[in-house]
Amino acid sequence: MGRLERLLVPVTGDEHSLYALDQILEFAATRKCRVAVLSVVPPYTGDLGSSALADLKRLLRQPSEMALARALEMANARGMDIDCLCEEGEPFEVIVDTARRLKADLIAMGVADRSALGRLVRGNVPLRTIGHSERDVLLVPQGAVLGFRSILLATDGSRYCTYAAVTALQLAREHDADLHVLYVADLTFPDSAEGQLAADMEMEHGRAVVEAIAARAAQEGVRARGHVTQGEAAERILATAKRLGAECLFIASHGKGGLARLLLGSVAEEVVASAHIPVYVAVRDRLRR
Numbered sequence: 001m002g003r004l005e006r007l008l009v010p011v012t013g014d015e016h017s018l019y020a021l022d023q024i025l026e027f028a029a030t031r032k033c034r035v036a037v038l039s040v041v042p043p044y045t046g047d048l049g050s051s052a053l054a055d056l057k058r059l060l061r062q063p064s065e066m067a068l069a070r071a072l073e074m075a076n077a078r079g080m081d082i083d084c085l086c087e088e089g090e091p092f093e094v095i096v097d098t099a100r101r102l103k104a105d106l107i108a109m110g111v112a113d114r115s116a117l118g119r120l121v122r123g124n125v126p127l128r129t130i131g132h133s134e135r136d137v138l139l140v141p142q143g144a145v146l147g148f149r150s151i152l153l154a155t156d157g158s159r160y161c162t163y164a165a166v167t168a169l170q171l172a173r174e175h176d177a178d179l180h181v182l183y184v185a186d187l188t189f190p191d192s193a194e195g196q197l198a199a200d201m202e203m204e205h206g207r208a209v210v211e212a213i214a215a216r217a218a219q220e221g222v223r224a225r226g227h228v229t230q231g232e233a234a235e236r237i238l239a240t241a242k243r244l245g246a247e248c249l250f251i252a253s254h255g256k257g258g259l260a261r262l263l264l265g266s267v268a269e270e271v272v273a274s275a276h277i278p279v280y281v282a283v284r285d286r287l288r289r
Contacts, residue, residue, distance in 0.1 A: 003174075004031065008104040008135075010038045010095050010125075013067030020110030020140035021071055023278075027146055029078055036083040037071040038098055039064035040091040061086065092128035099135045108138040111272075127269070130253055130281050136167065137281045139272060146278050147247035148175040154182050154237045154271070157209040160252035164282035165213050168250040171280075172222045179217055179224040181210045182240050184233040203228060234270035241277060249275055253283040 009024050011017040021037065028035050041064050044056060068084040075082040087094045099107050109126050130137045140146055153168040155161040165181075172179040183206035189195035210226030217224035229236050241249050251268050272279050 004105045004171075005033055006102060006104045006106075007033050007035045008038060008095070008099045008102060008107050009035060009071075010040065010091070010107070010109055010129075011067045011071055012039065013063050013070065014110075014112065016110040016112040016142040017067070018070060018074070018110070019142050020108060022074060023140050023144075023146040024108045024138075025074060025078055025080060025082075029080060034083070035075070035080070036085060036098075036102055036104065037068060037075075038085045038087065038095065039067045040094045041086065041088040042091065043089055091125045092132060095125070095129050096132050096134070099133060104135055106136050106138055107133060108140065111139050111141045127272070130272075130283055133283050136283055139275075139279045139281065141276055141278070144277050145247070148172070148177050150178045150180070150245055150247045151250060152180045152182060152237075152241045152244060152246035152248070153213070153250045154184070154233075155209060155213065155252075156183065157205065158252065160282070164250050164252040164280075165216075167280070167282050169213075169217055169220060169222055171248075172217070172224075173220055177222075179222050180227060180240075180244050180246065181213045181217075181224060182227045182229070182237060183207075183210050184236045185228060185230040186233070187230050203230075233267040234274070237267075237271050238274055241275070246277060248278045248280055250280045250282065253281050 007024060007028060009021050011021055024035065027033070041061050044060060064086050068086060071082065072084060085098065087098065095107060098104075107129060109129065111126060126137070126139055148171050151168050151172050153165055155165060168179060171177070185199075185202045185206045187199045187202060189198045189202075206228040207226070210228060214224040214226045227240060229240070237249070237251075249271065251271055253268060268281070272281065
């Protein structure tokens, strides 16, 4: 991963999206990032005459134009220049296509209702964006303060999580952050000698995974500490983030098995749905390119 130089921030005009924009502008101002703010006008598929359709399209554009005007005000208040884009189409498709066209390094989005986010997969713009994006996605819950002084990286040792580790290490180095590496062991094995052996091997594998990342962190001058625990993965990840006071949580969009593109994977989906801190979702698999 390179430096985060080009950021794309979709806004809807709702309070949660403007809150996320405010956090991203604060972050970008300190790093001299270029920020593009995108508002998507939903398409109209009804049957109206040309005159009525033109009036309706102007009406549909008004919320997006108002959101972009507010974004400009927020940027001007910081003395920042931003690019404002208003496009029409299916929101997640426009976001993904615009990020590709602009060669954005990161898509940053606000999160409104975390419980709804967990229930609505196909119809939810943030989750659908993650499922189709070639760029990493940062989700900022309303009320969360974006920071990178304490980072929690959740890993299962897969190649997807390896990319997430590379990303977390770079940001930890740039921000002189404390990096915590967490592996949640799956110990759902039969109550038998063979099951105990498998459980011991799983714990040993977890220790090896976090130790390897911690060793790489040390080589790069990053303070890192490994944690291996057991239990329900999403619950343990969120509990650990809270206990450590992490400011940002890093996860991969696909863990073991690599589920369908539209889904994050059950663990990541639950983490995203319930987190009260920003969640950085590493979705690119550059290590294979």
